[in-house]
Amino acid sequence: MKPHLFAAKPSAESDSSARPRVAVGEKTVPKTIASRLPPVRGNYTWFSSGRAAFAYLLSEIVPVRTVYLPTYVCWSLVDVMLNRFPETQLKFYSVDRSLNCRYPIDADADTAVLSIHYFGHRAEMYRGKEGVLLEDCSHVPLGMITPDKHPPEEASVRRMSFGSLRKAYRVADGGFVEGFFNPVFEADRHLSSWLRLQATDWKDLREAENMTDRHWKISDISGHSLAAILQTDVESVHRQRRQNEQFLAQHLTVGNPMVQFRADECPLLHNRLIESTSARDSLRSYLATQQIFTSVHWPVHEHLIRNRDHFDCEDAAWIDRHVLSFPVSEDYDFDNMERICNAVAKWHRSGASRFVGNTLSGM
């Protein structure tokens, strides 16, 4: 006896209204049902890192004569430019202490200007008349930046979004370019992400980070990172990070918040501006003795320091001397944030900048 499934097989003509159909170009065809189809193509192209995504854009999609980076920027993007694109003219526009960008006015059609949504805070994008806008979304979970971002109608700026995935997600590697491209990847054994996943202490983790920092290849994301990213519940990440950040913004007793996050923004860190470098370094050392590890985002790149006569990096250098970044990741809750605030208050009460430890060396 025939299985029931095949019992009433309708002809192609008779089932036209009952079956779901997908449009391919002009024609309408029934949806294909089969095993082992390639994965559904999303609107992202995945890479091993934010640097790989950035390098791919500049080498294959929008090769330009001049690239403008902000003076307040992650070292890795400057390193990509110096190492992979020595022939491309590298310029910088300045960023003030509140992260407002002073965008260039001389950018032409052969220029790319990079704008960063710093630490999850929506930035005013480059809105020139010509050129390419490279929108760096590294600090934001995918899909959380929505367009108010397009340049004005009359402008012919091409916008390309990309980013790292290691910041906003709990993964060892990953980067993306928005849109579907088909890169030919460079060979890569993913040793840094392997070491990171094997790491059992700070030293291994540090070495994995160092390996990642020395990595210039345009290669593919590892499968475990992609799976983790696609399974992340962005809503709950957003909720927890926002609560943590708000708690620190309200209860830390030293310095001032660097930015005020909007309700729909997902903070990556709580950046605090501390009155002096010695107080900042003292606090950082003290917190490390309490197993609370903070960081400095970002030291000014040595290339900029060497060229400070040509680019105004004064405010970026001021931030470098005053900022302290506190973790607010979704792994932490109210109790953890309270512990941070109590430790900071204790440091404050006990003479603050008198504490100069050396516990950060080697970290």
Ligand SMILES: Cc1ncc(COP(=O)(O)O)c(C=O)c1O
């Ligand atoms: C804003 C920004 N863009 C790009 C990158 C580069 O990302 P990756 O380390 O994945 O190469 C980073 C890294 O910290 C970053 O902070």
